[in-house]
Every structure is written in C-alpha cells, then in structure tokens.
Amino acid sequence: MSVQSSTAPASAPSPVGLGMPQVPRTRRSREEVEAAAPVAGAKRVLLAAPRGYCAGVDRAVVAVEKALEHHAAPVYVRKEIVHNRHVVDTLTERGVVFVDELDEVPEGALTVFSAHGVSPAVVAEAADRNLQTIDATCPLVTKVHREAVRFAKQEKQILLIGHTGHEEVEGTYGEAPEHTTVINDVAEARAVQVEDPGNLIWLSQTTLSVDETLEIVSVLRERFPNLQDPPSDDICYATSNRQAAIKTISPECDLVIVVGSANSSNSVRLKEVAEEYGATRAERVDYANQVDESWFEGVATVGLSSGASVPEVLVQDVLALLADYGYAQVDEVVTAEEDIMFSLPKELRAQLKRVGDEGRALGGRRRPQG
Secondary structure, eight states: OEEEEEEOOOOOOOOBOOSSSOOOBOOOOHHHHHHHSOOOSOOEEEEEESOSOOHHHHHHHHHHHHHHHHSOSOEEEESOSSSOHHHHHHHHHTTEEEESSGGGSOTTOEEEEOTTOOOHHHHHHHHHTTOEEEEOOOHHHHHHHHHHHHHHHTTOEEEEESOTTOHHHHHHHHHSGGGEEEEOSHHHHHHOOOSOTTSEEEEEOTTSOHHHHHHHHHHHHHHOTTOBOOSSOOSOHHHHHHHHHHHHHGGGOSEEEEEOOTTOHHHHHHHHHHHHTTOSOEEEESSGGGOOGGGGTTOOEEEEEEOTTOOHHHHHHHHHHHHHTTOOEEEEEEOOOOOOOEEOOHHHHHHHHHHTOOSOOEEOOOOOOO
C-alpha cells in the first residue's frame, strides 16, 4: 500500500449540475454545513486506487467508439455496453441505439454485444437476422463461458453463483442451461438440491463481492464436500482490487462515496464492502450533483472510489465538490497497480486493418492519477 498526497484548489460553493442530464440545484454553503455539525480535526479525502475503468470496460467502450468512427450511425448495442449511466448517455448522443432484444434491430444492421456477454441463443438469433456483429464481451467473462461449456461436456453439474437477471449470468447460464443452477445467495446455497453431490463444480459472476462469494462457497462445500473449484478465480482482478482498496480505507472514513450506477453490480458491492469494513456511512452516486452536502456534517475523512465501469472524469467532479466543502487534502491510497490491456474484438481489428486505422487496437488503462 502506498499513499500519495495532493491538495485540490478550494473554490466558493456554487450551484452544480448533473453531468447528463443537467439538473441545477443550489446547495447549502460550506459555512452552513460546518455550523450544523462542526468537524473535529483536519478534513481530508482518502482516494482509493485502483478505481474506475477496468480493461474489459475500456475495451468495450473503445469498440463502440471505433464502430461509430467507421460506420454511419446508428450503431446498435444489445443491452447497455457497460453499466454506467454517463457512458450510455454519452454514446447515445453520438448515435448509438441501445436495445433490450435483437428484434428491435433492423435486419442486417451493425450490432455490438455488451461487455457482459450473451448466450449462444443470442448469437444464433443475430445470425438469423443477418446482423453484422462485434462481440465486446470482456475476455474474463468469456473465460467463464468456456469453463461452463467444458464442464457441461464432462457432464458435471454447475452451481453458478451470481444474480438472476444480470446479463452476465444470463449469458453464462445460456451456455449450458441443462447443467447449470444459479445460486443467488447463502439462503439458496443452503436449500439447493442436486442430483449427483459427487459431481459438482462452482463458477461465479465476475463482479461479485469476494467475501460473499466465499461465504456461499463455504456453505455449499459444507453440504457437498466433493464440490470442485474452478481452475482459476472467476471474480475478475478489477473487482477484487477495487474491493481490496476500499477495505483498506474504510476503517478510517466517516463517509465513503462510491461513484457508480445502481445497475452496476461491482459498484453496489463497493458500497456494501465499505459499510462492512468500518465506514461510518457509505453512499453511492452516479454524479457529483447527487452528493448531499448534509452527508458532510461532522465528517473529517471522506473515502472515495468508483466502480469498474466509471470514467475518471466523474470521480474528479466529486473531488471538485469535496474541495468546495473544505476537503482539499487528497491522499491517494494505492493497494495495487493495474496495467492490463485486452485486444479489441477480432471483428473490429480486422476492419481497422483493412481501412488502415493505426489508432488504438487495445482496450485498458493504467490506474488514474488522483
């Protein structure tokens, strides 16, 4: 773990707006907030690192941006490309049309599969409709899909730990539905019935709470001692790293703010982890405008992080707001370094090569600087 300090410039409080859409609101001043509940000690921000965009998210977003560059709008995307309101709204303004199902896409149109992956049935439907497709599934999700296929061929029963209805779980389940049972929580782990207790293996959604997943696996193994582990950890490096970072800062924080959308599983988990690991209070927001200044009453230390689908600009907006309220000292707490890069989808790489696009062929970013 390393800590890097900086001081953000202070400025007078002013009305702030929601990134997209703009919703002006007038805040109480810093003086009013401090008068309501004085703060004991110096104000500071503990800025978690790693945070924000992971390689899979960056790859998916770059894939859509490249598709827009080389095809006339609209470009269609099945589901949200990543679970972030700002990203989806920004791409919509640029000509992307997000759809729930492929029957909403005109026959033959260019369609991108989201980072969360799709089932074989969706791939087949796209072929039936003669859609041009770009598969932006995160390679770490693809790994879980391949595991499901391999274990189904071995006639194993798969216990898939994840959230029913989440696109990633739907995609993985769709690879081997006859062999797969979804386990949402500990209660389901305690109740699930299996045909052959000696032939079980578990897999998981990549964006779950590490601690919760291990608890579910512990319950399953207590009931089914022969339960096999996947060959490698299914929870992705970015999810694990962001949870580890927020575990480190939370015990020192009077308030933790997580930037991320409500449908982002890993962002929601970060808020829960902060609460579990000692933060006095934890809140999740999409935009700085959603931060309520009353949260600062009596607060000396604010923790700040963001989910794996969150652009760094949204974190910087929150830092600017915090500086307005006296939290000018920013100590970045670094618990891991990330420099993973993924190649862009093969369909896109082939096209970029044909047209001589020498721009980015990789998705992934090093950790943001505070």
